[in-house]
Amino acid sequence: xxxxxxxxxxxxxxxxxxxxxxxxxxxxxxxxxxxxxxxxxxxxxxxxxxxxxxxxxxxxxxxxxxxxxxxxxxxxxxxxxxxxxxxxxxxxxxxxxxxxxxxxxxxxxxxxxxxxxxxxxxxxxxxxxxxxxxxxxxxxxxxxxxxxxxxxxxxxxxxxxxxxxxxxxxxxxxxxxxxxxxxxxxxxxxxxxxxxxxxxxxxxxxxxxxxxxxxxxxxxxxxxxxxxxxxxxxxxxxxxxxxxxxxxxxxxxxxxxxxxxxxxxxxxxxxxxxxxxxxxxxxxxxxxxxxxxxxx
Numbered sequence: 001x002x003x004x005x006x007x008x009x010x011x012x013x014x015x016x017x018x019x020x021x022x023x024x025x026x027x028x029x030x031x032x033x034x035x036x037x038x039x040x041x042x043x044x045x046x047x048x049x050x051x052x053x054x055x056x057x058x059x060x061x062x063x064x065x066x067x068x069x070x071x072x073x074x075x076x077x078x079x080x081x082x083x084x085x086x087x088x089x090x091x092x093x094x095x096x097x098x099x100x101x102x103x104x105x106x107x108x109x110x111x112x113x114x115x116x117x118x119x120x121x122x123x124x125x126x127x128x129x130x131x132x133x134x135x136x137x138x139x140x141x142x143x144x145x146x147x148x149x150x151x152x153x154x155x156x157x158x159x160x161x162x163x164x165x166x167x168x169x170x171x172x173x174x175x176x177x178x179x180x181x182x183x184x185x186x187x188x189x190x191x192x193x194x195x196x197x198x199x200x201x202x203x204x205x206x207x208x209x210x211x212x213x214x215x216x217x218x219x220x221x222x223x224x225x226x227x228x229x230x231x232x233x234x235x236x237x238x239x240x241x242x243x244x245x246x247x248x249x250x251x252x253x254x255x256x257x258x259x260x261x262x263x264x265x266x267x268x269x270x271x272x273x274x275x276x277x278x279x280x281x282x283x284x285x286x287x288x289x290x291x292x293x294x295x296x
Contacts, residue, residue: 159172171206175203193234197241232253
């Protein structure tokens with residue numbers, strides 16, 4: 001503003017120097033008024049120009065400050081948004097990783113549970129199968145044992161009945177069947193030894209009664225049958241009950257070669273014998289011929 005005033009004063013001085021001197025005071029006064037008016041107008045113009053310049057400077061400064069403020073605001077907003085997006089990205093990444101990890105853990109746990117269930121089910125099925133097979137084998141063996149004992153009892157009773165009816169040949173065949181049944185279950189000790197001995201004794205008594213004086217030959221032929229192999233104990237008990245059998249049984253012992261001895265692979269413990277209900281044997285006395293069909 002001072003610069004503009006100085007310029008105005010210099011301009012006024014120049015105008016005053018260049019203007020011709022007034023011949024009169026009035027013209028000088030008029031000229032002075034005109035000059036003052038011009039100076040006033042110049043000053044006003046200078047003021048207007050200064051105000052405009054000041055306003056422009058202020059407006060520019062305002063614009064600059066506003067622009068800087070907006071730039072700072074947008075920079076802060078952008079920075080905040082970047083931070084927000086970064087934090088949101090980290091959160092989303094963490095959530096995604098957690099979700100993936102949880103899903104993998106869940107899938108892994110489910111797979112483990114499925115494998116455990118499948119393994120348990122397989123083991124249970126295997127155990128049930130083994131138990132079922134074992135139970136089936138046991139049941140089969142028990143059924144066979146029961147059948148053998150039942151068959152022996154039926155054959156023994158049938159042989160007695162046929163002997164009472166004087167059907168000696170039929171009775172002899174039936175007692176042989178009973179002795180085979182007894183021998184088949186001897187390893188399991190299904191039937192007591194005394195019943196096997198009694199069956200053998202009845203067979204030889206029937207031979208003696210059926211063939212009369214020819215009983216010696218028939219008794220020897222009967223003892224040569226493989227049916228009587230491994231029945232030494234039963235034959236010995238039968239000989240005690242029927243003394244006339246003793247020479248034949250002794251002769252058989254001499255004729256039969258001694259079985260080869262082998263080391264037992266494992267000790268087999270026989271099962272406890274189950275009694276078979278049969279008719280009571282008749283009392284035998286030494287030197288007296290027994291009746292094989294006598295029932296007490």
